Amino acid sequence: MTKTLEKPAWTQPLWIMGLMSGTSMDGIDAALLRTDGVGIAGFGPALTMPYDPALRARIRACLNEGPGDSAALSRDLSLAHAAAVQALLQRAGMAAPEIAWLGYHGQTLLHRPAEGRTWQTGDGALLAKLTGIATVSDFRSADVAMGGQGAPLVPLYHAALARHAGLDAPLLVLNLGGVGNVTYIGGSDERDLIAFDTGPGNALIDDWMQHHAGVAQDEGGAAAGRGTVNSERLARLLDHAYFAAPPPKSLDRNDFTAAAVEGLSTEDGAATLAAFTAASVARGLGHLPQRPLRCLVCGGGRHNATLMRLLTQHLNMPVEAVEAVGWRGDSLEAEAFAFLAARAVRGLPLSLPGTTGVRVPVSGGRVYPV
Missing domain, CATH: 3.30.420.40 (ATPase, nucleotide binding domain)
Structure with missing residues (x-):
């Protein structure tokens, strides 16, 4: 299922939360950005929530489709991201209805664009239900399907x-x-x-x-x-x-x-x-x-x-x-996935021939309503 915004909702920028857990596998970065997916209107609070050692070990066990509990991992990663969302809302003094979207990158377990494969684990539908905020995820697949590298997206x-x-x-x-x-x-x-x-x-x-x-x-x-x-x-x-x-x-x-x-x-x-x-x-x-x-x-x-x-x-x-x-280095990639979530909802390109090698500019993302 997908959710689209009516055009009047885009007459001014919206608060969007971005969530990023990178290839260092050290934890979750979360940041609030006020944006329309074209320009930047404001920066909200940000935080980093480290993975506990057991979860980090489970991620390592699943890298490149190695042995591991990938289905359970997807669920538990989403639970960890939901905790990060709640912590950032509390820090910002905001409630879920004030956030238009979550941009949820998920954790990369495999990236082999030459084989047409990229895998970011994490359950966008579950995260939307846990947080009460519509969630955009799966940012890379459309680019890879169109012949792109799927990275970098920032x-x-x-x-x-x-x-x-x-x-x-x-x-x-x-x-x-x-x-x-x-x-x-x-x-x-x-x-x-x-x-x-x-x-x-x-x-x-x-x-x-x-x-x-x-x-x-x-x-x-x-x-x-x-x-x-x-x-x-x-x-x-x-x-x-x-x-x-x-x-x-x-x-x-x-x-x-x-x-x-x-x-x-x-x-x-x-x-x-x-x-x-x-x-x-x-x-x-x-x-x-x-x-x-x-x-x-x-x-x-x-x-x-x-x-x-x-x-x-x-x-x-x-x-x-x-x-x-004046940029925030610890939260920049999380901010980026807030920005990309806005672009995905609007159908704007997330990648270009010069950034990923995709044949034509391509949008992407999968949107999960509450």
Whole structure:
């Protein structure tokens, strides 16, 4: 079933809540955005609700269709997202009827666009019933069905943010979640957008630290900062056909592994993997029509001081966290799925030939009424 809004409801922007749980699998980001899916009228509160360790372990068990309780996981993820919705409503002092839609990305378990497959688990119908708010989910399937990569989907929101802030082009926005991806904003026209996954973001570093130090991440890049980059191992990691392939292109979280740095110390392995992330972003610059004026970084990777230093060295341009221009780096992707939910309801494109390689601009999303 689908629900559409009557045209009068779009005479002014609406409050929409976006929900994002990314490839780092660390938890749920929720944010409120006032938007009509074209411009940005206001930002509401945001929060992050970490996954409990047991739920995170169950997600890992289901990655790439591995063994696991995927049906039960879909239900429990929706329950966790419903708790995040209620917590954010309480923080905002708002009630469910004041929110027009939920943009529910779900948790990616598999992404293989070359096979025409992408899988984000989570039950949009259940979330709508649990929260009393109509829910938009399944943002990627239509793009993949039309020959696109299904990712990245945030570029149209990056462009809206840049317009809202009056930033000069060309601009590079780098998202460092589990996978790294960039949006190149060449001008005011949507046709000037180029986007693609650059390579690993934090995933390999996180996995390395979990396996070798028993911690979820390299907090602040401290371990990498104490280590030494192994240039031979780095060259081996960069010797991959993906980096030479032209965009649009996208990755699954597990397309790269840390096997090339096995045998190194914890610190040297972290340093080499951080350098791999930075160098893979630099390789991506060769696919852009102009050199960007600056690089703005969102996602958890911007908190890794060693990684940010390496990015500055490899890109040879100003590299700053998005907070430098007033954006909210911890909630930006959740905001994006609020923005995309509005576009989905209005039938506006979620992806473009320059962002995912889809043949023509395509909308998407599945809408679940209360």
